[in-house]
Amino acid sequence: MYQPRAHTPRGHALTPARAAALAALLAPVSTLVIEDDGTGEASASPAVSVGAHLPDRTVLVRSYSKSHGPDLRIAVIGGAAEPVERVRVLRSFGTGWTSRVLQDALAHLLTDPAAGEIVARARLAYAERRDGLAAALAERGVPTGNRDGLMLWVPVADESGALVTLAAHGVAAAPGSRYQIVPSGPHLRIATSRLHDAPFPLPELADLIALAARPR
Template identity: 35%
Template sequence: MNIQGTNAKELFDDIRQQVALGHIAPGQVLPPVRELAQTLGLNRNTVALAYKRLVSAGVADAQGRRGTRIRESIRQLAREGHGASSVLQDLASGNPSPQHLPTPAQLVQGVRGGAQSLYGADPLMPELRAVCQQVFHKDTPLNTAYHVSYGAVDAIERLLQAFLLAGDKVGIEDPGYLNSINSVRTLGLQPVGVAVDPEGMAPQSLEQALADGARALILTPRAHNPTGCSLSRGRARQIEQILARYPDVLLMVDDHFWMLANSPYRNVIPPGHLRWALIRSVSKGLGPDLRVALVASDTQTAERLSQRLASGAQWVSHLLQQMVVHGLTDVGLTAQTRAAQVAYAQARQQLMQALKKHRITFWDSDDGFNLWVPLDREAEPVLAGLAARGWLVRSGQVFGVDQPAQGLRLTFASLGAEQAQRFAADLAQVLGEAA
């Protein structure tokens, strides 16, 4: 490794250029500060400053005693929707059931008015602001500000960009939601896995992540993807007490299943927390293609989010906002949402009962349409055995943050009672063969 430079800026520019040209490969460890300083005849602080700038720019990661390593390039990202077009029975895609979603024709009925909105219009329509007040008032302080984004992931990405710098640490549930993990990594931030159990984030793991310098936290209060777990009352209280000791941490609560939830919302945002956002997407209830999320936050966070939106898309389409208002207030559509809530709960119970019948271990849950089956072995032989029997299931490995997660994620949104029985029998047979 031939690094040249007489000051911190030259060292930074030289290393960054060599990385761009492929002369220094992703994953390669840079020379120790003392060693490079001696080689070039420079002060150690000069080299240390150059390395610090590489970390801040997202070119490298500081790994303590393991040195400074060039950041791995982003490979093809695992995404939701995996297997949606497969000829196999889909238990892998993470999608809601199409039969429980309103049709575009139903939602378009909410679009009214003879003219489109122009530049300078209020980013949040008054009708949707009123809906936000109804959606959030029980769970947020009186001085809450409201915003709208192009989906939950859009809000999370904009907030991370507004408050954090490349290389900053972000706490994420481990196993966790694919899109959140992908967003953190592609933004040049460092995901830090926070262990999850059937009651939600594990307090000791959360405390460790925050003590180690996590500057932001993404948390799912219920219907966690991929495990389906929801916060218990006691666990939510523990998390709130921990977060109260870290008031500067950017806290993003992704309550994605709120429209269809059976379990109550458990608040974890401490009173007076400085940077927080409660995000409620309409994707699970009205459809992923609508790409709209409602955001409640403190006023400073709302202003940062507004600035990030104003510099690019400027506002979320008022046509979409009208469709969301209609989807959340129309009597017929709200009744359809309640029917979907009941149907998902029934499908969950049917699958859990079928798994219990065959003594298959799973994480019990009250919400969502994903169920987690932990494994004590590699997932690939299990996936292959299920595929041979006509089932497509998602390996838990892709949901791991710090290391691959050992388990299966089962999306049961479109699974009937007879199918649940057949799948559980097939899974029991495959697990027995692979033992």
């Protein structure tokens, strides 16, 4: 299983060349590929899938809670017939059934032109907020590198000290150690989707994050 775009927390996105390379690597084995497209249509990157090369061994799971509303906790799956049918059967006869009301609501939203325009504006706004904060941090000597997603992966000198500094100024962040299997240095995960709700202007927020990133 992997995230094809808006990777948490690095913001990576699968490219056609990378998809082809992965498919070539997986071709000799029988591994089932599961693509977790959790950001869905809120992502700024185009959808690229290994399934274009391995259609009989790839399943795409696309969530719509980020793009169409957090109360719409529903995802759609598609791909290889055998694993998709197994999921359908298990959910039909278990406690994990999906509300028909939510299914109908999503179907309406995906075919309604007005809803599509709203999602398109939201996608652009999310990208502008992320890129705006990234540019402001780069000017202050703090590199990030996220090109997609709803967050920034910010390198810091000391994770605990940076969290305390931000919290003292009313800013919450997530410790990067939660998202690392192999440690790659201290980081913070900074959410960017609601920067318009910040209690101070973007330059001031960038100053604060840059301050927290420096050695104590």
